[in-house]
Amino acid sequence: MVSDKGKQPAGKSSGKRKVDDDKTGGAKKRRNRGVLQFLEDAAVASDGDYSSGDSIFDDDFFEEEEYDLGTNDKNDQSKSHSLPVFPKEEEFEEEFDKMMEERYKNASAFLRFAEDEPDLRRFVEEDASIPSIKDPTTWKVKCAVGRERNSAFCLMQKYVDLQALGKKLQIISAYAVEHMKGHFFVEAEKQSEVIEACKGLCSIYTTRVTPVPRSQVPHLLNVRSRRAEISVGMWARVKNGTYKGDLAQVVAVNDAKRRVTVKLIPRIDLQALAQKF
Amino acid sequence: MGSSAPPAQIPTSFGHELRACLRCRLVKTYDQFRENGCENCPFFKMDEDPERIVDCTTPNFNGIISVMDPTRSWAARWLRIGKFVPGVYTLAVSEALPDDLQALCEEERVQYAPPKRV
Ligand SMILES: [Zn+2]
Numbered sequence: 001m002v003s004d005k006g007k008q009p010a011g012k013s014s015g016k017r018k019v020d021d022d023k024t025g026g027a028k029k030r031r032n033r034g035v036l037q038f039l040e041d042a043a044v045a046s047d048g049d050y051s052s053g054d055s056i057f058d059d060d061f062f063e064e065e066e067y068d069l070g071t072n073d074k075n076d077q078s079k080s081h082s083l084p085v086f087p088k089e090e091e092f093e094e095e096f097d098k099m100m101e102e103r104y105k106n107a108s109a110f111l112r113f114a115e116d117e118p119d120l121r122r123f124v125e126e127d128a129s130i131p132s133i134k135d136p137t138t139w140k141v142k143c144a145v146g147r148e149r150n151s152a153f154c155l156m157q158k159y160v161d162l163q164a165l166g167k168k169l170q171i172i173s174a175y176a177v178e179h180m181k182g183h184f185f186v187e188a189e190k191q192s193e194v195i196e197a198c199k200g201l202c203s204i205y206t207t208r209v210t211p212v213p214r215s216q217v218p219h220l221l222n223v224r225s226r227r228a229e230i231s232v233g234m235w236a237r238v239k240n241g242t243y244k245g246d247l248a249q250v251v252a253v254n255d256a257k258r259r260v261t262v263k264l265i266p267r268i269d270l271q272a273l274a275q276k277f
Numbered sequence: 278m279g280s281s282a283p284p285a286q287i288p289t290s291f292g293h294e295l296r297a298c299l300r301c302r303l304v305k306t307y308d309q310f311r312e313n314g315c316e317n318c319p320f321f322k323m324d325e326d327p328e329r330i331v332d333c334t335t336p337n338f339n340g341i342i343s344v345m346d347p348t349r350s351w352a353a354r355w356l357r358i359g360k361f362v363p364g365v366y367t368l369a370v371s372e373a374l375p376d377d378l379q380a381l382c383e384e385e386r387v388q389y390a391p392p393k394r395v
Binding site: 131135138149153156157160163169171172174175176177187 | 345
């Protein structure tokens with residue numbers, strides 16, 4: 001009896017709370033879709049928590065469309081998922097390419113105009129151009145780390161050898177950039193031509209040949225000679241020999257001979273000296 | 278010069294003796310430059326005067342590109358080597374051609390573009 005009496009109001013109040021909770025939960029979901037749709041993922045992940053009712057928003061604010069939630073909710077979620085959270089890369093690229101082509105289709109006019117200003121001309125050329133649809137595709141090819149340059153060399157050698165036999169290697173160019181380890185790039189119309197060209201060359205993995213988006217190709221080629229950047233006063237770390245691991249400072253650079261002179265703190269083995277005397 | 282142009286010599290080794298022509302960026306070994314000069318820049322006459330090789334070429338370069346078909350290569354055009362013979366080139370050299378040799382290019386009416394500054 002006593003317990004029954006106690007249960008009754010408790011049951012009532014919990015039932016009431018349930019209604020409130022539903023509102024809160026529904027409101028939260030709505031808030032995700034309507035206001036914060038870009039945070040869908042995070043909001044969904046925290047769905048389990050919403051019964052706590054610790055909403056920072058006034059629930060009444062969302063009350064109006066409370067009843068539409070049931071079935072529409074799923075549709076809306078999937079819709080908003082496919083929109084901002086996972087943009088399709090290819091579409092993105094195409095869009096971007098179109099935009100750039102549109103923007104720079106009159107670049108040739110600039111070029112002619114800027115012909116007498118070498119610096120300006122270079123600037124325009126660099127920024128204006130990306131490969132067009134008519135240009136060959138650039139393919140990223142995987143190779144063993146350290147064999148990037150060699151791969152490009154070998155393909156040229158193969159091209160020349162085949163030419164001597166009256167055959168033609170179908171690729172247009174092959175290049176290695178120093179900041180890309182384990183990859184080199186091939187210009188060719190078709191993927192099959194890349195694979196065919198790389199046949200028989202060791203340490204090239206022809207199962208990993210992927211096209212590079214056109215807009216990214218100029219970035220690959222935009223390199224500056226790094227070695228010239230070593231200058232007097234720079235710090236260096238010794239890689240081999242007695243002073244391996246020691247810090248050194250560059251005191252002279254001979255670019256032509258590719259030699260630098262460095263100064264080091266002499267390593268004096270005091271123990272060995274002490275034993276000697 | 279189209280894709281039918283005979284290719285330049287291909288480097289016979291890939292080590293430190295490689296050098297790049299400061300004008301056209303063709304990459305060959307020192308010995309190849311000494312024996313045959315530069316296929317794109319015969320007016321430098323590197324094959325006649327070995328000292329010219331030191332002036333006209335550099336061992337400091339960044340990146341390698343083998344150009345099989347210069348006329349169709351977008352990369353070659355972008356690098357401004359699209360009108361040279363097929364061969365192995367570098368993407369970038371660090372030094373500019375000495376002034377007297379730049380003057381020679383002008384005399385010969387050939388284009389020369391100094392390396393991009395950072
Ligand atoms: Zn040259």
